[in-house]
Every structure is written in C-alpha cells, then in structure tokens.
Ligand SMILES: CC1=C(/C=C/C(C)=C/C=C/C(C)=C/C=O)C(C)(C)CCC1
C-alpha cells in the first residue's frame with residue numbers, strides 16, 4: 585500500500601487553490617444574502633445548475649481512476665470493470681428504491697449526504713490543514729457529524745419551507761402527494777430538537793478539539809470553518825447555499841485530493857503551475873461527466889411525472905446525484921482506507 589504524503593509546498597498550493605476559494609465563496613454568498621435579503625429563486629438555482637458541468641458532477645467523475653492511481657497503477661480494464669460494477673450494483677439498487685419508496689429514498693439521500701460531506705472533510709483537515717488531533721476516532725466522528733450536518737441539518741432549522749419545497753419536488757417526480765408524510769419534520773418541535781443537538785455538537789467538537797490539539801493554528805482553522813459553515817447555512821437560503829457549498833467547498837477539496845494522485849499534476853502543483861493541473865483534471869473528468877448527463881436524459885424519460893419547470897429539472901438532477909453518490913461513497917471510503925484517513 586502506498587501512502588503519499590504531499591510536500592509542504594504542494595500542501596500550501598493545495599490550500600491556496602482548494603481551501604481558500606471555499607472560504608471566499610461562502611463568505612461572499614453570505615454577505616450577498618444578508619445584504620440583498622430576498623434573492624430570486626432562479627438565481628438561487630444557478631450554482632446547482634452550473635455544478636452539472638463545473639466542479640460538482642465532475643468531482644465524482646474521476647472515481648474510475650482514483651483507486652488505480654493510489655495503487656500506483658494506470659487505468660486497466662480490470663479497474664474500469666470493477667468501478668463500473670460498483671456503480672451498476674449500488675446505483676441501480678438505489679435507483680429502484682426511488683421508484684418504489686421515494687420518501688425513504690429522500691430521507692436516505694439526506695443521511696448519506698450528511699455522512700459523505702462530513703467524511704470529505706477529514707482528508708483536507710488532516711493533510712492540508714494539518715489537524716493531526718483528528719486522528720482520534722471520536723474527534724473524527726464528531727467532525728463528520730458537525731461538518732456534514734451544516735448543509736443537511738441547519739437549513740431544516742433556518743429554512744423549513746425551502747427544505748420542504750425541495751423534498752416535495754424530488755419525491756413528487758415519483759409520487760405526488762407522498763412527501764406529505766414528511767410534513768411533521770418541518771414543525772417547530774423537531775426543528776428545535778435538531779437545532780439544540782446540532783448546536784451542542786458544534787460546541788463540544790470545538791472544545792474537545794481545543795483540548796486535543798497540540799498546535800493552535802490547525803485548530804483555529806478547524807474551529808473557524810465550523811463556525812463559518814454553521815453561520816453560512818443559517819443565513820443563506822439552502823438552494824443557493826447547497827449549490828455554492830457543493831461546487832466550491834466539497835468538490836474543490838475532493839478534486840485537489842484526486843489531483844495529488846497524479847504524478848505530473850503533483851509536480852506541477854509543487855511549482856504552483858495550476859493550468860496543466862486543471863487541464864489534466866478536465867480531461868480525466870470529461871468522459872464520465874458526459875456519461876452522467878446521458879443518464880440524466882434517461883432518468884427524464886423514466887420518471888413517472890415529467891419535470892416541468894426549473895425546480896423540477898433540478899429535482900431530477902438531484903435524484904441523479906443521489907443515485908451516483910452511493911457508489912461514489914463506496915469509492916471515497918475505499919480511498920480513505922487506502923490513505924489511512926480513518
Ligand atoms: C438542494 C437542497 C437540499 C438537498 C441537497 C442535497 C441532499 C444534495 C446532495 C448532493 C450530493 C450528495 C452531492 C455529491 O457530493 C436540502 C438539504 C433538502 C435543502 C434544500 C436545498
């Protein structure tokens with residue numbers, strides 16, 4: 585097993601191109617949301633729409649390459665068949681659940697994203713930010729809970745109407761009316777409970793991190809990010825917030841990680857020469873991104889109810905993402921094991 589440790593310089597460049605743009609994007613969106621107040625819904629959808637070709641969908645479109653590269657092997661028919669098999673088995677199974685039990689499929693989507701977006705934070709925190717105290721399993725679990733919970737739990741507390749609207753638009757593609765089963769979740773009681781538990785988890789995670797951290801600097805970044813994420817999802821309407829976060833936070837962090845598995849890209853990163861790195865990633869991600877968009881067309885033809893307007897089309901896209909994310913979680917968890925993240 586090879587465990588590549590990025591050089592200090594590569595790490596600094598990785599931070600400049602993947603961590604800092606995320607901070608900037610979230611702060612900018614939060615400032616705009618607070619200053620402008622009501623943002624037209626079509627504008628709020630824009631980052632999610634863009635994510636279909638830029639950063640978002642492409643971040644998972646290199647899944648067929650990452651394990652092979654981590655093992656120091658090129659793409660072989662064997663690797664391609666294995667990853668295709670994982671996508672086929674998990675994707676088809678979960679796809680069928682959407683058609684048969686759309687409410688359960690939606691709830692699972694939220695919980696899976698909670699885990700996956702939390703999980704995606706561990707590698708950059710350990711390897712780019714240098715938060716070594718995250719080696720403790722309990723600190724890792726809290727980090728996954730808090731960081732994945734920011735996009736999935738905080739909007740339920742702060743924007744229940746938009747949350748319910750998106751739930752209804754996804755579930756409604758399969759069974760109009762079925763989303764009513766979730767209505768109790770959007771009442772003040774459950775929302776208060778989620779808010780109290782989440783807020784407590786943030787405070788506990790930050791304080792335990794403080795106690796466990798050897799160096800102050802990585803802890804400051806970690807704690808600052810947790811505060812930023814919580815505030816961002818408290819003040820930015822979630823359709824906009826999730827789109828911005830997906831592209832500029834989760835995907836960018838994952839992309840830089842996959843880029844560092846490619847020798848020539850890592851060498852270019854060392855020189856802070858980002859153009860060839862971006863070109864290589866675009867080449868690597870283009871075929872499967874295009875493939876995923878073909879599946880989006882297929883899904884359009886298959887869903888019982890035609891997605892009429894923009895919210896319906898984005899709902900369809902989110903169902904596609906849901907189905908692709910389950911096998912993506914398998915691959916990312918595998919990569920985590922290979923790189924001794926957990
Ligand atoms: C858009 C949106 C929501 C859900 C988005 C989800 C669940 C996105 C998942 C994306 C994934 C898994 C990307 C892959 O890494 C919420 C929370 C219902 C709130 C309202 C807006």
Ligand SMILES: [Fe+2]
Nearest residue numbers: 644704838912
């Ligand atoms: Fe991901």
